[in-house]
Amino acid sequence: MVIKTENINTISLNNIDPDHIGLIVYNLKDDYSCLQNLHLPNRRTFYTVIYLTSGLITLNIDKYNCQLQQQQVMFFSPSTVLSLLTENDQKDGWVILFEEHFFTQRYNDNVLHHFSFLKTQKMQPQNVAVEQQLGWPMILETMHREYLFSHPDAKNILRSYLNIFLGTLSRNVNTEGTEIPKNEKEEKVISFERLISEQFAHERLPSFYADQLFISTNYLNRLCQERRGISAGQLIRERVLMEAERLLIHTYKNISEISFELGFENVSYFITFFKKKYGVSPEEFRKKQ
Template identity: 45%
Template sequence: MVVKTEEIRVLTLEDFESPDLGFFITSLQSYNQHYCSLFSLPNQRRFYMIIFLEDQAGRFVVDQSSTQIHKGEVLSVSPTSVCTFEIDKQAKGWMVLFTDAFFSKRYNDNVLYDFSFLKSNSVCKQLEYTEDMPRWRMMMDAMYDEFKRSGADSRTILRSYLNIVLGIMERHNGIAVDAPYNREKESKVRLFEQLLEQYYKRERFPSFYAEKLNISTNYLNRICKERRSRSVGEIIRDRILMEAERLLYHTFKTVSEISFELGFDSSSYFITFFKKKHGLSPEEFRKTQR
């Protein structure tokens, strides 16, 4: 059943009574006791989230897709997605939350973006049956102990542990890390995507983002096609469409309200935009999601 709300809540690490680290880890037992209500309604987050189930199962709705994860599997959820989830009350495992800024302080060049699975929501399956499982459990325990210790050097140590954990997940995703000569272009595209998250409701023209990045519109378009297989305009339109789908799926807002929130001059223009991409009006799309 679809859970709907008036507004999609935005969570930060402050909601978890976390020290000012940009990092938080808790056992799933503690999560079920203290924090599960935060995720019972549709939410977005200002942090990355990794959930590891040692046993039992969990049901997750991420954007419009329902995902079941089982014993020994790991779920990675990107900050911009909208999700709700329920984890078995008896489940054992870990929840790790961290911000972009926390990880990037470890490196001059933010290699966080080299982890392909963090670019979207993904489930790392079959970890239970690999030689990495004992190492994974050890790293979870070590991160938790260091987090609770809260020493002067804990930030540095936690970043190192996290880097190993992300590396293990990347290994089981089976996608090669970009070669160094691609990193500059990937970094530019990621900066564009970050700007898009800030401005997509107001700024629709590629030239705006190119100017912010101090590059030409043609160059931005070229590297987006190379790195994302889509033009800048397509990426902008797809981001607007994704938010429209989320609001239609997760909230009670009217088409007119959604149109206004997304910066359209009129609801009729929004309906035309949506129907061109989906072949359905916004209301027709909403009915298909019930």
């Protein structure tokens, strides 16, 4: 089941709480109003973590449906297209919503991106280890209390607890210690990927991004091959194709409208570009979903 809409709306924290501080913490047992904003396909300007201690929630992420069950956690980056399909009334757990700048105001700009699980979207819920089941309630209850009472120093305390929570969540997800090593080359590739997300609809050439990063195009390609196993151009094309998938699956826009939105000069080139990857035209791809 996929819900379609005319446009994929972008939700900000202002839509949920106009008085937010860059982070919102909800206890689902007391208040699940934050989930009401997720019923139609949406992108968000913030990261989302849902930890369910009881109950059931059915979600659609991009082109995948999944069920979040008791003692499972899911996390969503802002760019993913997310919609809430069903939920039962007897649910308990926690929802954390936070903007990137809330975290980076205290920590280095790229530190958040070293939590690789936030960058590489997992399409299935993660079972929560017993260690986290015992430790997370204290962390989340403290965060919720600090969020509600808004003490003058609440932001600093909440950033510290968020860092601890994300660190233990990373440990839960990466049980074999597979976090991406932090070094200068990885920092450059992360910055490149962030630029792609901002500019992919208008800028397709690796040379543009290399100039933005103050490095040569050849060096950018070497970095991408070394750190991601594909060329800089392929990373850009993969991002364009991901967006094409999302628009085909979640909206009623016709192929011409999608082609224009993605910055293609004509529809036939978009169809050829898409078919080279998927082996079918965009229209055929849509019919199969």
